[in-house]
Amino acid sequence: MLKISNLNVSIQSVDILRDVSIQVDTASMAGLVGRNGAGKTTLIKSVMGILKPKSGTIEFDGVDLIQTPVNLRNRLGIGYMPEDRRLIPDLTVEENILVPAWANEQIDAHKRLGYVYDLIPELRAFAPRRGQQLSGGQQKLVALGRALMIGSKLLLLDEPFEGVAPALAQRLAEVISRLQTEGMAVIFSESDLQYSEHLVQKVYSIDRGAVTERPLKPRL
Numbered sequence: 001m002l003k004i005s006n007l008n009v010s011i012q013s014v015d016i017l018r019d020v021s022i023q024v025d026t027a028s029m030a031g032l033v034g035r036n037g038a039g040k041t042t043l044i045k046s047v048m049g050i051l052k053p054k055s056g057t058i059e060f061d062g063v064d065l066i067q068t069p070v071n072l073r074n075r076l077g078i079g080y081m082p083e084d085r086r087l088i089p090d091l092t093v094e095e096n097i098l099v100p101a102w103a104n105e106q107i108d109a110h111k112r113l114g115y116v117y118d119l120i121p122e123l124r125a126f127a128p129r130r131g132q133q134l135s136g137g138q139q140k141l142v143a144l145g146r147a148l149m150i151g152s153k154l155l156l157l158d159e160p161f162e163g164v165a166p167a168l169a170q171r172l173a174e175v176i177s178r179l180q181t182e183g184m185a186v187i188f189s190e191s192d193l194q195y196s197e198h199l200v201q202k203v204y205s206i207d208r209g210a211v212t213e214r215p216l217k218p219r220l
């Protein structure tokens with residue numbers, strides 16, 4: 001379970017996140033919804049240890065993440081899909097997916113790769129292609145696969161549907177919905193819930209760095 005309490009984050013002395021509290025349970029999904037510049041990426045980067053909070057706590061499965069070095073997050077089973085994908089253009093799709101496994105000297109990398117391919121069969125078909133030969137949406141699928149290599153317990157997905165054609169966005173939503181049934185906690189940011197309203201157990205609205213939990217729309 002991810003538990004963020006009273007988190008405050010400043011960048012260059014400007015307060016960006018204000019007293020943010022969020023909880024995402026095991027095998028559940030939370031959407032973080034807000035406009036450009038609201039603070040979604042800042043929150044995700046704080047959980048990943050890329051930004052250092054001014055105050056507050058971030059706990060994952062009882063571990064104090066603020067005191068945990070960035071590289072050790074991988075060993076806790078935390079995966080991250082950045083908004084800008086960050087594929088290495090000259091590497092093949094398979095090599096891109098394997099990058100975190102190499103970086104972490106993951107022993108069961110090929111077994112995990114098989115699991116990722118079973119979850120997202122398109123990646124098997126793309127495997128020999130270079131990152132630069134894929135569309136933006138296909139690259140998002142690869143970035144999700146890469147995050148899944150080590151993200152076995154918690155996945156942080158920054159705007160996974162942004163700029164993706166509708167058919168591929170639906171496909172991404174389908175894959176993401178499977179993750180919950182695999183027991184993962186997932187938090188993803190979006191500017192609206194166009195593709196994911198039906199996936200989430202919780203919706204958090206973020207506005208100028210302040211977060212409030214929003215009631216879910218009744219499901220018909």
Ligand SMILES: Nc1ncnc2c1ncn2[C@@H]1O[C@H](COP(=O)(O)OP(=O)(O)OP(=O)(O)O)[C@@H](O)[C@H]1O
Binds near residue numbers: 011036037039042
């Ligand atoms: N490196 C930085 N230096 C200064 N200000 C920053 C920096 N990074 C983010 N900010 C500011 O922090 C605020 C939150 O930015 P953030 O990227 O978290 O928003 P976001 O909700 O993810 O937006 P988007 O949907 O555009 O990615 C913005 O006002 C932004 O200008």
